[in-house]
Amino acid sequence: MVHADSLTSLVMICMAFCLPGxxxxxxxxxxxxxxxxxxxxxxxxxxxxxxxxxxxxxCEAPLGMRNIRHRAKHPLHNYFNGLVQRMHDAGRGRVKRQARRCVRKEYRMLTTQERTDYHRAVNGLKRNTIVQPNVYDALAALHSEMQILKAHGGPCFLGWHRIYILMYEMALGDEVPGVCLPYWDSSLDNELEDPSQSYMFSPELMGNGNGPITTGPFAGWRRPPNTDSPNNRQPPVIRNVGADGQLYSRQSIEMILSRNDHSEIIAPNSDPDYDIEVQHGGVHLFIGGDMEALETSPFDPIFFMHHAFVDYIWELFRVKLRDQLNIDPSTNYPMDHNIQFHGRDEVIDIANFTCGDGYSDRLMETVEYESSPSCSARRPSCNSPYLRCRLDEGRCIPITLQDTPLPVPPGPGPVNPNPDPVIPDPVVPPPRPDPFNPNPVDPQPNPNVPPKASDCSHIERERHNVKPCQxxxxxxxxxxxxxxxxxxxxxxxxxxxGLHKYKSFPVINGDISTANDIYHPSAYSKTKRIIEGKxxxxxxxxxxxxxxxxxxxxxxxxxxxxxxxxxxxxxxxxxxxxxxxxxxxxxxxxxxxxxxxxxxxxxxxxxxxxxxxxxxxxxxxxxxxxxxxxxxxxxxxxxxxxxxxxxxxxxxxxxxxxxxxxxxxxxxxxxxxDYKDHLPWVDKMAAPAAKPKIMPRPAPVFNNRECRISKTCVLDVSCFSATRMCRFTGETHRCRGTCSGYAVCNYGRYKESHCSGGRAFSEKMHRCTGMACDELRPGSRVRPGSSRRTGSSGSISIKFGGSSRPSSTSSRTSFGGSSSSRSSGWNPFRPSPFRSRYPWNFGSSVFRTGFGKR
Structure with a gap:
């Protein structure tokens, strides 16, 4: 006789193994x-x-920190504290400014020597074992543990990463003096039909984009091993470029820059459309592999160039706050939140800084950003073998892996990595067909213009639609x-x-009906009600x-x-x-x-x-x-x-x-x-009532006579709109009352710049000239070896946005279309309220950041 308990156990086992469901x-x-x-x-x-x-x-990426093994930090403290102390000293002016100033350029605008030095510096950090396992991996490991909670998910995101990449940049300079961190403007690659085919992922630049890195300057790179494991092998750095995610788009950047307060571009009160942290995650997903996980992303060197571009966008926003809205960005820290570890006075463990310190202007005293590359019909070259000009928008887009690097137009001396900006010509509509010549000969293709998509491009796109995951x-x-x-x-x-028709149509009464294909739910009453109705x-x-x-x-x-x-x-x-x-x-x-x-x-x-x-x-x-x-x-x-x-x-x-x-x-x-229109894990809610924004000063009123860029630069053209200053990338205008100052359009905003070496800016040519402003001062004389062109009479002819007139070298120069002299007309050398901060011959062709006290 079977015991009752044994019988029950047998029944349960039978149910577990024999019964479905x-x-x-x-x-x-x-x-x-x-x-x-x-x-x-x-x-x-x-x-x-x-x-x-x-x-x-x-929301999900920071969850990885819950399981990070806590690594011992004490052996690294001395090294990191040394970097931090130098950052403090640089911000306080204790370091020679000229020796420490870094110009951050778009990666593909580096000269061959600059790019070689940058690669050498990064690999030097990987080989430098003054800290364990090496300097690069030690710096990368900082982006883990409890730091993820402070570095992500709130307003500390911006300042934390600014301090982080400054430390990294200092370490690069220790390896190869003069090396600065370039940024990767991924919005340029986003213009391609398939950004994963960008030349950025060639052996000449950042190496292959799929699987372990086996080509390029970082071929064979591995992450540090787990020291607690008997199997001490190092895992390779892996990428899955293009399988998921999306790079920055020009539109997303312009949307971020259209806001008027830090609380509008960072958690928790920002809209995700304008949230700089939400949008930056698409690039992490696009690179994939180690970049997709926050705790491993810095082990791929592309991480630092990506975050340098995030910092560049933020600096554009900070300049807008200061110059157009009269808001001090260093004090505009979002306070209306209760996010843990993101308070203004929260100490950042990697340095003796607080989250609020990350917003300080002092951090950028030693950094300048060069503008993102642009081009025009007048200058169809982007001055980079890896970029070509899209004439209709004045945008430089990368060549693809199937292309050969373009020849850069020859010029005196080395290629200028920061070409003088030129306004793009208006888009000209295609000519009407000539009835007398219906089959004109096609013009020769321009090597700088991207080829048109093939009629069979959709087939190639489908071929690449299925991406593997390593x-x-x-x-x-x-x-x-x-x-x-x-x-x-x-x-x-x-x-x-989005798949409206598949071009497989039913035949009704002998005729093909193209209203819906045979697979579409709307073609049938029941599926339309049950499937489409949801x-x-x-x-x-x-x-x-x-x-x-x-x-x-x-x-x-x-x-x-x-x-x-x-x-x-x-x-x-x-x-x-x-x-x-x-x-x-x-x-x-x-x-x-x-x-x-x-x-x-x-x-x-x-x-x-x-x-x-x-x-x-x-x-x-x-x-x-x-x-x-x-x-x-x-x-x-x-x-x-x-x-x-x-x-x-x-x-x-x-x-x-x-x-x-x-x-x-x-x-x-x-x-x-099922393509629902809201996140599935929370109940859909109506949009909350808009909170009143406390603005220190009202937003400026734009008029149709001028566009105010900053206290030192006003343009004699109207802004495009109240939210977008300019329309064409690379559009340039001279600042009123200056000789060398101008503004260049970048992502819908004008940025103030100055011609290097005190050179004059030409409104007519929309670029810096070879003539020094000193030489144009009334009463000045032509110095020996001057580059000014002279006519047979010895007079000079200069254009600044208007007609050209011969003038004596001692008395007259044409500015804005009219002649000027000491006794009549406008004198560009007279002190002006718009020149109080920068002298008219200020020498810098790059976009200067950090407008704090110097």
Missing amino acids: VAPDVKFSDLLPELATCYQRFAHVTLDRVVGRFLSWH NTFCLNGICDIDQWVYVPVKVVTTRPP LGKTPKGYTNCHDDGIGQIFVQSQGLNYEGIYKESAIIDQRLATTMSIAYIAVKDPGQRGITRALFRAADSCGRVCHTSCRNPRTGAFEPCSGVIELDSQYPRMYSKNYGDATLDVWDYGGEQRCPAFNNDKFFLTFYC
Whole structure:
């Protein structure tokens, strides 16, 4: 006779192994409090305005710090404190300014020697072992542990990273004197149809973009090993360029610069459309690999150039606050928040600074930013072999990996990495067809103009639509696939809203009907009501996103009780109204008695987020859940030891069956990609009432006679609008009352600049001339060896925005179209209120940052 307890145990075992639909030993948890708080900030945001993947990564990426191993810091303190002390001394003027001033240029505008020196300095930090394991890795490791909480998710983001890259730049200068940190203007690459094919990822520049870095100046780079592991091998630095994410766009930068207060561009009160931190995350995702995880991103050298560009955008914004709105950016720290570690007086552990100190002008006393490259019809060269001119917008865009570097126009001496700006010519419409010559000969192609897209470009685009994911397989610093187990998940998608027609049309009464293709849900009353009726506003996707019929859904697990991320993808048929696919996601092996806790997420290749649905252990139905999953090793196990076993667990090849049987019981998680217009993990909310903004001074009133750039520069042209000063990149105008001062348009804002060496700026030619302002002073004489051109009579003719008239070298010079003299007309050398800060012969052709006291 069988004992009752034994019988019960046998029944339970039978139910576990024999009956379908039995609840697996999986626990579904609520959202982490910090994650729920971050999501709630975006509960009112409709995803037709901002890419949903930007928001989810912004909230989820800092979760990695929960599992970072705390490394000993004391051996590094002396070195880092030395860098910090030098930063303090430089800001207080205790270091010779000329010796310490750095001009940060766009990476592709470096001369060959400058680029070689920069690469040499970065590799020198990697080999320098005055701190362990080396200076580069020690600096990169600062972007981890508790620092992630201070460096991300609030207003300290801007100041923390400014201090961080200043420390890095000082270290570079220690390796190779004179080397400065260049910035990577990724908005230029974003102009390409496929930015992953940019020449930026060539062996000549930053190296390959997929998998381990095997080409370029950083080939063979590896991350530091886990010192606690007996397997002390170093994992390679990995990239997955272009598989996910999006680079900065020109429009996103202009939107950031259109705001009028720091609280409008940084958490927690900013709109994500204008949030500089939210937008910067797209570049981390675009590079992928180690760059996608905050704790490992600085181990890829491209990280520092990306954040130098973020800092450049911020400096443009700071100049706007100071010069157009009369707001002191150093005191304009957002205070209306309760974000932990982001208070103004919060101490930054990497230096003896507070978050508020990061907003100080003193930090930028030793740094200048050169303007982003521009071009025009008059100057179709971008003065870089890696950039070509897009004439219709005055933009320099990169050549592709299929191109050969362009020859740079010859000129006297070395190539000028900071070409004088020229206003782009107006866009001329194409000529009308000549009825007498219907087949004119095509003009010769301009090597500086990007070729037109081929009629078959969509085929090439589809070919590149499916991107592989190379995972690091790193778990708590140890990189080995044997530490991972695999979980199968379903991916269910509805037809993308952007795929309106697939050109497979029904035939009705002998005629083809092109109203809808046969797969479209709107073509049938039931699917239109059930499927189409659930859709909200069309979610926004990446700029270079295309719904071509073949889709890719990226699924990911992120450890919550371990350090590790795994990313994979599923391929879907976008034609169908609803389709299903399978992906296999790796998580930490729970071991014999352990527990694995992970966050599961999915989004399509356009950045549109998917819902998470978990199987109800009682009903077997899939219901919305948080995606926080706990697995253990108890039976029935819902994971497999490797990918091969996971496949065989889902598809039963046993017995004599000719066709494998599908095992639906192995799935406890389904991603549902239905293109909803709000984040799925919080209830949709109406937009909150606008808070009254406290502005120190009212915004300026723009008129149609002038455009006020700063206290020292006013242009005799009107601003384009109240929110956007100028329209064309590279557009330039001379500052009223100055000889060498001018303003150049960059991302919809004018920036004040000055011709180097006290040279004169020509309003007519829209560039700095070879003539010195000293030589143009009334009463001056031509010095021996002067570059001024003289006519047969010995008089000179100079144009500054108007007609040219001969004038005596001792009395007359033409400014603004009229002749000037000592006794009549406007005298450009008379003291002016607009010249109080910069003298008229101030010598700097770059954009000077840091307007604090010197």
